[in-house]
Amino acid sequence: MSNIKGKVLKHGTQTRTMHWVHLIAFTILGLTGIAFYWNIDIIGNIFGGFANASLIHRWAGVVFTVGPALYILLNFDRFSRFIDTISNFSKEDFQWLKVMGGYIPFIKVDEAPPQDKYNAGQKMLGWMIIFGCILIILTGFPMWLWRHSLPAAFLGFCYDIHFWTAMIMILLVGGHFFLAAIHPKSRVEFSSMMLDGYIDAEISAHHNAKWFAELKEAD
Amino acid sequence: MSTVLTQGIINVTSDCRACDHCTSICPTGAISGLLGQRHKIDHNLCINCGQCLINCPFGRIEDASMVDLVKKALADPSKFVIVQEAPAVRVALGEEFGLEPGTNVKNKMYAALRRLGFKKVYDTEFTADLTIMEEGTELIGRVYGALGVKGYENKGPLPQFTSCCPAWIKYAEDKYPKIIPYLSTAKSPQQMFGAISKTYLPTKLNVNPANIYSVSVMPCTAKKAECNRPEFISSGYQDVDAVITTRELAALIKEKGIDFNKLPAEEADKFIGASTGAATIFGVSGGVMEAALRTAYEILSGSTLDEVDLKAVRGLQSVREASVEIPVKALGKALPVNVAIVTGTKHVDKLIEDVLAGRSKYHFIEVMNCPGGCINGGGQPIRREMH
Numbered sequence: 001m002s003n004i005k006g007k008v009l010k011h012g013t014q015t016r017t018m019h020w021v022h023l024i025a026f027t028i029l030g031l032t033g034i035a036f037y038w039n040i041d042i043i044g045n046i047f048g049g050f051a052n053a054s055l056i057h058r059w060a061g062v063v064f065t066v067g068p069a070l071y072i073l074l075n076f077d078r079f080s081r082f083i084d085t086i087s088n089f090s091k092e093d094f095q096w097l098k099v100m101g102g103y104i105p106f107i108k109v110d111e112a113p114p115q116d117k118y119n120a121g122q123k124m125l126g127w128m129i130i131f132g133c134i135l136i137i138l139t140g141f142p143m144w145l146w147r148h149s150l151p152a153a154f155l156g157f158c159y160d161i162h163f164w165t166a167m168i169m170i171l172l173v174g175g176h177f178f179l180a181a182i183h184p185k186s187r188v189e190f191s192s193m194m195l196d197g198y199i200d201a202e203i204s205a206h207h208n209a210k211w212f213a214e215l216k217e218a219d
Numbered sequence: 220m221s222t223v224l225t226q227g228i229i230n231v232t233s234d235c236r237a238c239d240h241c242t243s244i245c246p247t248g249a250i251s252g253l254l255g256q257r258h259k260i261d262h263n264l265c266i267n268c269g270q271c272l273i274n275c276p277f278g279r280i281e282d283a284s285m286v287d288l289v290k291k292a293l294a295d296p297s298k299f300v301i302v303q304e305a306p307a308v309r310v311a312l313g314e315e316f317g318l319e320p321g322t323n324v325k326n327k328m329y330a331a332l333r334r335l336g337f338k339k340v341y342d343t344e345f346t347a348d349l350t351i352m353e354e355g356t357e358l359i360g361r362v363y364g365a366l367g368v369k370g371y372e373n374k375g376p377l378p379q380f381t382s383c384c385p386a387w388i389k390y391a392e393d394k395y396p397k398i399i400p401y402l403s404t405a406k407s408p409q410q411m412f413g414a415i416s417k418t419y420l421p422t423k424l425n426v427n428p429a430n431i432y433s434v435s436v437m438p439c440t441a442k443k444a445e446c447n448r449p450e451f452i453s454s455g456y457q458d459v460d461a462v463i464t465t466r467e468l469a470a471l472i473k474e475k476g477i478d479f480n481k482l483p484a485e486e487a488d489k490f491i492g493a494s495t496g497a498a499t500i501f502g503v504s505g506g507v508m509e510a511a512l513r514t515a516y517e518i519l520s521g522s523t524l525d526e527v528d529l530k531a532v533r534g535l536q537s538v539r540e541a542s543v544e545i546p547v548k549a550l551g552k553a554l555p556v557n558v559a560i561v562t563g564t565k566h567v568d569k570l571i572e573d574v575l576a577g578r579s580k581y582h583f584i585e586v587m588n589c590p591g592g593c594i595n596g597g598g599q600p601i602r603r604e605m606h
Contacts, residue, residue, distance in 0.1 A: 036236075039257075058254075144254070147239050147254065148242070152274045152275065155240055
């Protein structure tokens with residue numbers, strides 16, 4: 001039995017709010033986008049037909065853009081630390097990736113290498129989500145606002161980039177959801193990001209040992 | 220029976236990506252649908268120009284095809300299948316075979332058409348010359364009429380509009396029926412060819428006109444509707460039986476396994492295969508105007524136009540104008556002829572409104588629907604990066 005007791009705050013209120021906003025916007029965007037691409041009437045009708053679904057898609061896109069932008073502006077230090085953390089790939093991160101953090105059943109691991117506040121997988125996901133969002137935003141707004149003036153070839157290019165980036169992001173977010181909410185080893189993360197922001201100190205000490213050590217040191 | 224007239228020439232496919240790009244391309248507002256919603260074309264409003272088709276980023280707009288009709292006729296030994304090709308086809312067809320845009324492949328095109336089975340390969344340039352002479356002399360008649368010269372009182376009002384672009388003609392008929400008396404009465408080169416192919420030509424070739432199947436290769440999708448207009452039966456038969464586009468000709472050549480680039484250079488068949496340089500520039504915006512002005516100049520002045528700069532009528536601006544002094548031998552004085560060239564039907568409204576209000580300064584107005592003229596027609600090879 002571990003002697004580490006109590007909880008630590010992992011995600012602040014604004015971070016959790018931004019995550020919720022982005023999650024809801026992304027879900028709406030993903031559903032409506034899939035409906036457009038494959039012409040799925042059932043999904044289109046849920047949103048009041050394809051024209052309305054498109055309108056909802058575009059304004060959800062605005063929320064998808066403005067939500068994180070506001071968060072970054074209001075929490076620039078926190079965002080900088082986040083970028084700093086996910087940019088820093090240490091020897092332990094590469095070792096963690098070699099054993100896939102112990103999440104893959106056929107890779108036997110006694111103890112995963114110590115990790116920062118975000119493990120190596122989360123760091124990679126963070127960058128992929130950031131780049132994916134940028135691509136989706138940079139192609140989405142021209143598809144909406146300049147659809148009449150853009151050359152056909154460029155508009156088609158925007159659609160292709162938008163679609164394939166969205167597909168990759170849906171798969172990434174699906175994997176993220178599985179690990180954060182379903183996988184028995186890590187689902188404790190769910191309540192931390194989606195509810196009160198706290199996580200058991202013992203779990204942090206185990207999953208994010210380097211970060212926990214920093215917290216203890218600061219304490 | 221469904222025909223191109225009942226089904227429309229241009230249609231959005233069922234897998235439209237609903238990007239809404241086409242609604243800004245359409246000059247008549249015939250395409251409806253909001254962003255995200257499958258678009259539809261109102262065939263009453265559509266002028267069949269095909270600009271939406273070549274500008275659709277996803278290739279989800281199609282034109283009705285008469286290729287099967289042509290194949291059937293070519294396979295029928297009782298049919299005498301002849302073909303004409305518009306000036307703009309020869310400078311675009313090569314693109315489908317990897318050649319630089321603008322490469323003139325007319326001699327290979329003639330060879331390819333013979334190998335496809337056409338009994339006679341003619342050229343629309345011959346009737347483009349006829350159209351120019353017809354429109355030029357008609358303009359002279361109208362100018363004389365306006366000047367009060369006896370015998371020309373009922374030649375029609377000024378300005379005279381060109382009549383060779385079927386998309387523009389449908390636009391005028393649909394939106395401005397009062398402008399119809401101002402349109403040249405000359406048929407388009409395609410339809411002039413169709414008429415003589417079943418009247419004059421059979422007498423020269425000793426062929427029963429009932430057995431002639433007249434095909435035209437055009438850079439234009441609106442020509443498909445034009446050939447089906449019920450009034451084009453001068454010969455007692457449908458003057459032009461089928462129209463295929465430059466794209467469709469290229470597809471036929473590929474389907475037949477013809478190595479286009481290795482074809483020998485051949486000439487068009489005679490009788491109606493000859494033409495002048497005036498016909499060649501017909502497919503470019505300003506070309507009809509330039510050719511007709513040169514013709515009118517020569518007829519009115521009695522001398523050949525050598526060094527008169529008509530470059531003002533060329534170019535890519537949507538509306539261009541020029542004034543040309545033409546010495547009229549019969550009147551013993553020079554007349555200024557004011558002309559305008561419109562490329563893109565959506566730009567013609569103001570000029571028409573001025574004409575109908577009696578305040579137009581022009582004598583002759585050329586209108587072509589497609590940007591730059593027939594060379595950018597809806598039936599040409601699709602190069603989306605160029606649009």
